[in-house]
Amino acid sequence: MKNLLNSLSEPNRLNIVELLKQGPLTVGEIAEKLDLRQPQVSKHLRVLSEAGIVSVRPVANRRVYQLNPEPFQEIREWTDSYRHLWEDRFDRLDGYLNELQKNRKEE
Template sequence: MMGINITATLQALAEPNRQRIVELLRDGPLTVGEIAERLQLLQPQTSKHLRILSQSGLVEAEAAANRRIYKLRPQPFQDLEGWLNSFQRLWHDRFDRLDDYLQELKDSEKNDKG
């Protein structure tokens, strides 16, 4: 299940305008019109990007009077962070093993000279 969410998240963020929308929403909720204006996009184009972001689970819309206010959903970003952290742990482990190996070589070299 997590892999599917990660894939949907990465696919949605692969498009530069959707990335820019997510970056805008990081600072707080906005309407379609506000997003379109700030990114200098047409409103239908902005709505299409928001629909894709919504389908991927990255954003959610809240109805307020006759407007829809979009905001980020935290879960997909937490899933992405967890996925990336698994790679970070892997590389830290590998670097730790490399440090140990280099120390062994250094110690071995000292013993050979000594």
């Protein structure tokens, strides 16, 4: 999980992931859309690939990258494991705000 999150923490890599949500792209297409040089994009794609976030398939003389859904499922499961903490805190906040409203009405 740590490697996955570290891979996504770099802004250019996160931008690449956002682009790939729309569908597969070549290195050149990504570079053009993000206004980056191809070597930079290739470096970021290598990191994303090593983390299992993207996969690549050759098409003629180009390499087409696409997102792998599994790492995002892993992130979802991890964040869901903390959901009860946030729900409890939101419930307490809701109770507190209701109490404040009640006190203001009584004033």
